[in-house]
Structure formats: C-alpha cells, structure tokens
Amino acid sequence: MAVLQVKGVSKSFEQEQIIKDISIELREGEIVSLLGISGGGKTTLFNIIAGLSEPDGGKVYLENEDITGKPGNVSYMLQKDLLLPYRTIVDNVALPLIIRGMKKKEARQKAASYFEEFGLAGTEKKYPAQLSGGMKQRAALLRTYLFSEKVALLDEPFSALDMLTKSTVHEWYLDVMEKIKLSTLFITHDIDEAILLSDRIYLLTGRPGTITKEIAIREPKPRRKDFNLSEEFLAYKREIISHLGE
C-alpha cells in the first residue's frame, strides 16, 4: 500500500518552472531515494510534500488523505540538524510530541524510551553543542520519527558528515530502519548513498525537473557489508551515471 503519493505536482518561481508533473509514491516500510543534481528542484518538491508551500498543480496524499499545502503531517530532517541549542537532547527530541499537546513529562518519557534503540543512550541530559555531528543527526532522526511513525522526509541528512562518519552513520541508519520500519523519502545527490540505502530510486533530471527514471535496488535487506564493493552495486551505479549523463 502506498503511504505517500505525489500526483502530477508542478511548481514555478518567478516565471521559471522548477519541477514539472512529478508523480512518485512511497510504499509502507520502503526507503525511496530521490536522486538529482543540486538545484534541480529536490528541495522545492520536498517543501511541497511537507506542506510548507503549495504546488501550482497536483496533489499530495498521505494514506489517501489529501494533505496538499497542509503542514503538520509529514516531518523532515535536513543536513542541518536543527536541534535547538537551548534544549537538552531529550527535550529536543520530545518537541514534536509537546507541540501536538502531549504533557511535558509524558513526552520526555516516551522520547527517552527510544534512546537505546537509536544509539543515543546517555545523551539525554546533554545539550546539542556537546554532541558530535553523527550523534546530532541520530537525535534529529529520532525527533523526525517521533513526529510521525508513518513517513519521514530526509533531505540530504548526512551530506555534511565526513566520509568515515558517514559510513558509520549509514550502517546505523539501515540498522535502525530495520527495527522501526519508517517509510522514508530520502533526497540526495550522492549516488552511492542512494544505492546503499534505498529500495527504489527516482531520478530527477532536466530543467524543469522531471522524474525520468525509476530503478529498483533488488538487494535483500539487511544489506551485506561489502554490498558497496560488489559487481551489482557497480552495475547500478553505471546505470545511474549513464542516465544522468544523457
């Protein structure tokens, strides 16, 4: 079943069409990547799905309910962790629950109960400035998850991390995703990252941006450790690069 559906979405800014007739869907428990070059309209689409901006045409559905232009349904995570510096990690993570009206104490308890699973144990009372970049992104993902257990948007969440941290975080990410089964739309410009993490990849290319290809990554999950060094991985990568080069 499709959790999130985007149907025929277009958007222009000041006479220039940014994205045109985009239709994608995200099924339950899937990780789907939207791969394209920077400035290709990924973030525009992202803001429309989050309800922060209205499309010129087209609709967004969350579990068959029309959420076009309505914020408060889908949470997201950015390259910037956006943890509030004056709140402890547990209070940061619990914020979406508090905004929805949960009592502070209850929200804290609920948030704290996930810390172990997300590899955040022991950071509850710390402030964001005391955590490493990788840890902050873990907290940001937990906050996203607590906002909505159905679907999350991740906009280049790991692109600010260095190579080594990134690969550790990828491993952690796939591991957590196995457990929580959060349906995720993952926006990235990193081809390796897309292949490594996704079940399917949409390629967003051209100007205005359109979906020009859909690739399914048929590698069972959990993924083997050396998947990113395998022939299959390289075959996918070749396919993507040749398509992007067209």
Place this chain on the structure above:
Amino acid sequence: MKRKSQNITNKIWSCSAIVLLLIVWQLISSLGIVDSFMLPSPLQVAGAFVSEFPTLMEHSVITLAEAFIGLGLGVLLGFGMAVLMDQFEVLYKAFYPLIVLTQTIPTVAIAPLLVLWFGYEMAPKVILIVITTFFPLAVGLLNGFKSVDMDSIHLLRAMGAGRWQIFRYIKLPGAMSQFFAGLRISASYAVVGAVISEWLGGFGGLGVYMTRVKKAFSFDKMFAVIFLISIISLLLMKGVDLLQKKCMPWEKE
C-alpha cells in the same frame, strides 16, 4: 583551564592600572599639586565614605527602590513592545522609528518637565527610568526575535506548530542572550537615571544627597557618593550576569 588563567592575568593588569591611578592621585593631593579641598585624596574619600556610611545607605535604599521599580516596568514595557512589534509587522513599521526618536531626547532635558508634571515624589523618577531602560531591552529582544534561524521555524511549522508555539519554543529562547545584553545596559541606565532625576528635586536618594554635599562644597563626600554609584552599577551588572548564567544553562558547556 587555560582560559581561566588567562582571565586572571587580564584581571591582574586591570587591577594594577587602577592601583597605579590611585597612587598617582594620592600623590597629587599629598604633595599639594592640587588643593585638597578641590580634589580630595583617595584616603580622604575613603574616610568620608566610612563616616557617612549610614547616611549613604539610607539614600541608596531610596535610589535602588526607584531603579528597581523603573527597571521592572521598563522590562515589562520593552518586552511587550518587542513581542507586539515582532508579531505584527504593521506595528513594527509604525512604532519603531518613533521609539528610536524617543532615544534622541536627552534625559536631562525631559527630567525637569517630568518633575513639573508629576511632583517631587517617586513617580517622575520611575517614569524617567522607564523611558531610558525600555529601549535597549525592546531593541535587543526584537533583534533576537528577528535573527532566529528560519529553517528551525519551518521545521516547527511542518510539525504543525502554531504562531504561539513557534514564539514559545524558538523565538523567545533564541532571543535570550540579546535580552540579557540589553538588560545589562538597562540596569546601569536605571541607576544613573534615578540619580539624575533626584538632582532635580526630591526628598531622598543618592542624587539628593549629591546636591546637598555639592552645595556644602564637601568634595570628599561628593567623591564618596560617585564611587558608591559606580559600585552599585557594577554590582547590578554582575547580578544580571549571574541571572543570565542561571537562565541559560546551555551556555556554560
């Protein structure tokens, strides 16, 4: 650790400069370069301070009461105006220039008017302090509100937060350091404002005491009260720093 020792060295330098200055001053008076009734020596000033201590304290209480009431009301006014101007763009456009304009009027110029309108009691003094203290607070807070990260606001909106929640969870805490910077300035303004308005008439307070000793040409007492006012201002500023540390625990790492 390194930072702490650095801090101590800095203090050593500033303290020695002050000590040096006092020694030079003492020498100027003791050697009779300037007549001691015109410029009393630091020791004479200290003597006056000790002998006048009970009277000084009595007047300090009055001045401090005015300063605190005025500052308190100034904080409320500044806070209210900053919030309104942040929430309603129209109010910002309409009143911000006006607020800036109020600050170009010299305090000393309006103080006599206030005395004429409100008499010799506390009211004109408190009003003067409110006028001088609300400004740094309103401007500090407003800048704080306006400088918060837009991405954080978008994220909270995507989570379904309303206007009030965005204010409560992002804007207000985000503006705290600017608020305290403003409060620091306002606290010292409050004391100075109280003293100035007491000069122009009143029944007690350090300003009244100052005019009395001036008329008696007791320059040693004059200096004693000047030092006392500086000390009070410094203590208030220090108090604001402590309050800030208490209210912003995330800053101390």
